[in-house]
Amino acid sequence: MGLRRNQLLSRRHFCLCCMSSAAFAATGGWLTPRQAFAEARGLVTLIKDSAASSPVTAYKLRGNVTVLEGSGGNIAVLTGPDGKLLVDAGIGVSRPQLTKTLSGLGPDPVAHLINTHWHFDHADGNEWLHSVGAKIIAHENTRKHLSEIQRVEDWDYNFLPSPAGAIPSEILSANRSLKLNGTSIEMKPYKPAHTDGDLSVTFGEADILHAGDTYWNGIYPFIDYSTGGSIDGMIVASDSNLAAATDNTIIIPGHGKPVSNKSELKAFRDMLVDIRDKVAALKKAGRTLEETVAAKPTAAHDAKWGQFVIDPPFFTKLVYEGV
Numbered sequence: 001m002g003l004r005r006n007q008l009l010s011r012r013h014f015c016l017c018c019m020s021s022a023a024f025a026a027t028g029g030w031l032t033p034r035q036a037f038a039e040a041r042g043l044v045t046l047i048k049d050s051a052a053s054s055p056v057t058a059y060k061l062r063g064n065v066t067v068l069e070g071s072g073g074n075i076a077v078l079t080g081p082d083g084k085l086l087v088d089a090g091i092g093v094s095r096p097q098l099t100k101t102l103s104g105l106g107p108d109p110v111a112h113l114i115n116t117h118w119h120f121d122h123a124d125g126n127e128w129l130h131s132v133g134a135k136i137i138a139h140e141n142t143r144k145h146l147s148e149i150q151r152v153e154d155w156d157y158n159f160l161p162s163p164a165g166a167i168p169s170e171i172l173s174a175n176r177s178l179k180l181n182g183t184s185i186e187m188k189p190y191k192p193a194h195t196d197g198d199l200s201v202t203f204g205e206a207d208i209l210h211a212g213d214t215y216w217n218g219i220y221p222f223i224d225y226s227t228g229g230s231i232d233g234m235i236v237a238s239d240s241n242l243a244a245a246t247d248n249t250i251i252i253p254g255h256g257k258p259v260s261n262k263s264e265l266k267a268f269r270d271m272l273v274d275i276r277d278k279v280a281a282l283k284k285a286g287r288t289l290e291e292t293v294a295a296k297p298t299a300a301h302d303a304k305w306g307q308f309v310i311d312p313p314f315f316t317k318l319v320y321e322g323v
């Protein structure tokens with residue numbers, strides 16, 4: 001566990017999505033629910049403590065759009081006189097770093113926040129951002145998951161309902177457009193993919209797509225089956241991201257190197273399809289999960305994609321669950 005935990009802490013893209021991977025690795029694969037719970041609870045504290053001292057790095061993209069890395073998932077910021085608009089809220093304890101970084105991008109207050117989905121590392125900052133004036137917009141399923149006790153089986157963990165100020169007040173279940181700061185903003189629900197409440201956000205003039213956790217740049221993704229995610233949904237979402245992008249589009253992933261493009265996204269999609277096919281063939285041939293993990297169906301991709309907390313055995317398990 002020590003090595004794995006240090007590895008976790010040495011990277012800046014911590015997320016709750018990753019907790020059970022660490023727990024999984026610690027025991028060579030399998031944990032009792034009680035062990036997993038203890039590990040998960042410990043890691044929540046670790047992730048929070050670590051985010052509290054992690055720097056936030058800003059990358060200027062195009063037009064008045066910037067991406068911030070260092071507080072959970074990658075955060076997009078649109079600036080201008082209508083007030084800042086954020087895509088995702090990061091982890092609450094990063095408030096001091098985020099406040100400083102945001103004020104460095106211009107004097108206007110945060111007026112809008114869009115959640116790409118309900119996970120902690122994307123929505124934990126909702127409460128403080130709402131308290132400074134952000135109207136929160138999300139998919140109706142995101143509001144539902146933030147409002148209720150939410151159990152995530154793969155973490156054996158129950159999340160408590162969010163405080164009132166953190167609950168999105170504007171809900172969508174179909175495409176929706178906004179015009180703010182001279183920019184056309186388009187929000188589009190995916191079919192269930194990483195969760196059942198994923199949204200993409202595009203900034204039209206700047207040609208930028210934030211794909212939320214339907215896209216992890218250069219690392220195996222978490223897939224949350226507890227709230228409607230699936231490997232096949234991830235592949236469908238990847239195809240829709242590819243269809244929405246040109247070679248000029250800047251693509252922001254939920255996790256991984258925050259400034260990406262269509263060719264990197266295509267590599268992610270092709271990796272998902274190849275591993276899905278290999279795992280499905282093994283499962284169809286009657287292999288158990290343990291036998292499937294032992295057959296190393298991800299081997300061809302591990303050097304490139306398996307170096308982060310969703311490691312090859314855990315990703316194999318996530319794919320096996322959905323085929």
Ligand SMILES: [Zn+2]
Binds near residue numbers: 017117119194213
């Ligand atoms: Zn997520």
